[in-house]
Amino acid sequence: MSGLMDETEVTIIGGGIMGLSTAYHLAKSGVNTIVVEMDKIAAGASGSNAGAIRKGDPVDPTISRIYAGSYRMYQDWNESGDLGYGIELNEVPILRCLTDHHIERMKYGLWKSRLEIWEKEGLYPIEREEWKLPEPNVAEDITWGVESTNTMINIFKVCQGLARTAKKYSVKVYTYTKVKGIELSGSKIRKVVTNRGEIRTEFVVNAAGAWAPVVGRMVGVEIPILPAIGTALVTEPTPPITNHGRVIYEPVWFNPDQPFVASSEDPHQRLGITTEIDRHSEEDNYVLARSEHVVPLPQKGAKRSVEPETLKCIAEGAMRVVPMFKDIHIVRVYAGMRPVCEVDGNPILGRVEGIEGFVMAAGPWHTGMSFGPMCGKLISELIRGEETSISIEEFAFSRFVKNRHFPYVHLFRWG
Amino acid sequence: MSEQGDLILCRCMEVTEKDVRKAIHLGADSFDAVKRVTRAGMGLCQGRTCQQLVERLITEETGKKSGELPPISIRPPLRPTKLKVIAGMEK
Numbered sequence: 001m002s003g004l005m006d007e008t009e010v011t012i013i014g015g016g017i018m019g020l021s022t023a024y025h026l027a028k029s030g031v032n033t034i035v036v037e038m039d040k041i042a043a044g045a046s047g048s049n050a051g052a053i054r055k056g057d058p059v060d061p062t063i064s065r066i067y068a069g070s071y072r073m074y075q076d077w078n079e080s081g082d083l084g085y086g087i088e089l090n091e092v093p094i095l096r097c098l099t100d101h102h103i104e105r106m107k108y109g110l111w112k113s114r115l116e117i118w119e120k121e122g123l124y125p126i127e128r129e130e131w132k133l134p135e136p137n138v139a140e141d142i143t144w145g146v147e148s149t150n151t152m153i154n155i156f157k158v159c160q161g162l163a164r165t166a167k168k169y170s171v172k173v174y175t176y177t178k179v180k181g182i183e184l185s186g187s188k189i190r191k192v193v194t195n196r197g198e199i200r201t202e203f204v205v206n207a208a209g210a211w212a213p214v215v216g217r218m219v220g221v222e223i224p225i226l227p228a229i230g231t232a233l234v235t236e237p238t239p240p241i242t243n244h245g246r247v248i249y250e251p252v253w254f255n256p257d258q259p260f261v262a263s264s265e266d267p268h269q270r271l272g273i274t275t276e277i278d279r280h281s282e283e284d285n286y287v288l289a290r291s292e293h294v295v296p297l298p299q300k301g302a303k304r305s306v307e308p309e310t311l312k313c314i315a316e317g318a319m320r321v322v323p324m325f326k327d328i329h330i331v332r333v334y335a336g337m338r339p340v341c342e343v344d345g346n347p348i349l350g351r352v353e354g355i356e357g358f359v360m361a362a363g364p365w366h367t368g369m370s371f372g373p374m375c376g377k378l379i380s381e382l383i384r385g386e387e388t389s390i391s392i393e394e395f396a397f398s399r400f401v402k403n404r405h406f407p408y409v410h411l412f413r414w415g
Numbered sequence: 416m417s418e419q420g421d422l423i424l425c426r427c428m429e430v431t432e433k434d435v436r437k438a439i440h441l442g443a444d445s446f447d448a449v450k451r452v453t454r455a456g457m458g459l460c461q462g463r464t465c466q467q468l469v470e471r472l473i474t475e476e477t478g479k480k481s482g483e484l485p486p487i488s489i490r491p492p493l494r495p496t497k498l499k500v501i502a503g504m505e506k
Contacts, residue, residue: 040447040485047451084441085452156451164442176485236459236495237427283454288498306491315502326504329495331459 005197006172008032010383012205013179013192013215015039016046017155017368018361019207020162021376027169029384034199035166035173036192042159044209045368048230048336050278050289051155052246054370058120063346065390067367069374074153083161088154090281092245093133097275097321098125098144105252114256123148133243137324142249150246152280155369182218189219189357203357203383210337212348212362213297219355223348224400225363226297227337228259228272231310232289233318234332241286241324242277249275249321260293268313275317277325288318288325294340306335340365347371349395350382359383360397424472425465427458435469439476446470446487459495462487 010026012019015037026033037043055071057064076082078089103125106115118124125144128135132147163173174196182204183191192199206215206223216223253269260272267273272292279286291310311333318325339362341348347364361379364371378388420433430453443449446456449469456462456469466487474481492501499505 040445042451160441160443160448160452167442233498233501234457235498311501312503315498319498319502326497326499326502328498329459330492330498330501331461331495332457332490333492334490 003197005194005199006034007200008034008172009201010034010203010205011036011192011199011201012207014044014205014207014209014211014362015041015159015163015173015175016044016207016209017042017159017162017372018046018209018364018375019205020159020166021372022205022207022361022379023166023171023173023376024162024169025377025380026383027166027171029380031380031384033166033171034201035163035171036177036179036194036199037173037175038178038211040175041163041173042156044211045230045336045338046155046159046209046372048232048334049155049338049369050232050276050287051153051280051369052150053153054367055151058117062390062392062394066374066378067370069377069390070370070372071151073373073377074158077158077161082165083158084164085154085157085161087157087161088152088280088282090152091149092152092281093243094148094150094246094248095131095133095135095138095242095244096146096148097138097142097247097249098146099141099252100143101252103144110252118146121148135243135247137241137322138247139321139323142321147244152245153369154280154282158369179215179218182215184219184355187354187356189355201357203359205359205361205379205383207361209339209362209368212339212360219352219358221352221355221358221397223360223362223397224342225339225348226294226342228292228294228340228365229310229335230289230338231291231306231314231335232287232333233311233314233330234334235286235288235325236329236331237284238286238328239284240279241322241328242279245279245281247275247277247321249317262293267309268317271307271310271313273310273313273317275314275321277318277322285331286325286328288314288330290314292338294342295337306333310335338365338368339363343400347375347395348397349375349379349392350397352397353401424468425453425455425458425462427460427464428454428456430455430465432472435472436476439473444473444477444479445485446473447485449473450487456487461489
């Protein structure tokens with residue numbers, strides 16, 4: 001099908017947290033905006049994560065300000081009802097499980113950076129007898145733990161609510177609409193071509209998550225984002241088995257900077273299996289996760305798949321930490337694709353030199369729900385020609401060009 | 416359906432007709448969208464009972480025809496399966 005479907009100032013490709021938040025903020029400033037989503041709202045990473053958010057970052061001050069800004073928005077949305085829904089913002093007690101083996105290895109430098117971060121946050125490994133919340137069902141060899149809290153939200157209510165409020169401010173949201181190409185006039189954005197017709201537009205925001213490189217190629221730009229597969233299993237409703245809403249276990253080999261080893265013979269290492277046992281305050285079931293390994297770039301419309309080997313490893317992991325789970329039923333499994341920048345793991349935000357009107361808002365890896373709300377505000381400021389309230393220069397696409405004479409620091413090694 | 420809207424459509428998660436209608440008024444225009452904000456269809460039967468009922472309300476409230484509603488996302492397993500079976504420890 002062809003012909004003009006619509007006309008607007010800004011076309012956002014992708015109906016996840018990045019795109020919807022950008023639409024919400026643009027709409028509130030009166031900018032004509034369209035969102036084009038190839039599936040449903042939050043069909044990608046925004047709809048398949050645990051809903052844990054961060055209030056700050058102990059290492060990077062800019063990222064910390066962005067997280068803090070997003071957290072304030074979540075607080076505001078939760079209280080004001082601006083999204084039509086409360087968003088179930090809650091503090092959930094979390095336990096990171098450690099064994100004697102971990103503690104022994106830590107003396108010789110294991111997880112040095114992790115320990116430093118914990119220290120900055122006032123957290124230390126504590127012996128099992130001293131835990132604030134006892135865990136009788138956690139495996140006996142978990143002799144140590146780090147207790148803290150995690151801030152959790154309902155990701156569906158956030159995304160659905162952002163779409164709803166953006167629409168209220170006259171944003172058009174075209175779901176189940178595929179972008180097939182982007183037309184330029186010289187080096188300037190002119191049109192977005194979809195399977196339902198063309199949209200004449202001045203700006204394109206690439207908020208397509210793991211599919212951002214597919215959109216990039218439509219304007220001749222190679223975007224270094226890869227999909228990192230996350231997999232989760234949903235249990236039947238059950239009375240609480242753990243007292244912490246989140247129980248996390250990372251094996252000794254786990255390295256947060258390089259979460260999987262593609263060449264490993266051990267499937268747990270190859271698929272980046274760590275154990276996450278989550279129970280949201282307002283739910284009566286558990287979600288068991290997680291995996292992390294990159295796969296080749298998805299083709300347009302490609303479906304992510306759940307691999308039996310990954311499920312087996314996650315099931316083994318959950319049973320290893322809380323043996324009682326072995327007789328609990330799983331009712332649903334799913335996978336998501338975290339968009340990760342393969343160069344430095346940071347999102348790519350802002351203008352792309354050489355293509356007037358093309359703006360990036362993709363690639364936040366694990367922390368999309370923490371980046372998304374504030375990034376949407378910053379991108380909307382940028383499009384309106386204002387100075388952004390937090391500088392996003394360190395996340396510019398140009399960082400790859402600037403660094404081209406240096407060897408890329410590849411986070412992920414291909415086997 | 417019921418006068419007060421307190422009829423339970425999703426027995427697994429105890430979601431009422433009123434909850435579903437409210438979600439539709441807030442823009443949820445497919446079974447998946449309703450499911451994600453009300454939890455109808457997220458329980459043990461995974462929507463086998465309530466899908467038709469929820470979709471009927473969507474067509475009623477939005478004027479869409481049932482053929483126009485997007486397909487629901489179906490994910491494995493086909494029936495509730497014990498974790499130890501998924502781990503390959505038992506058949």
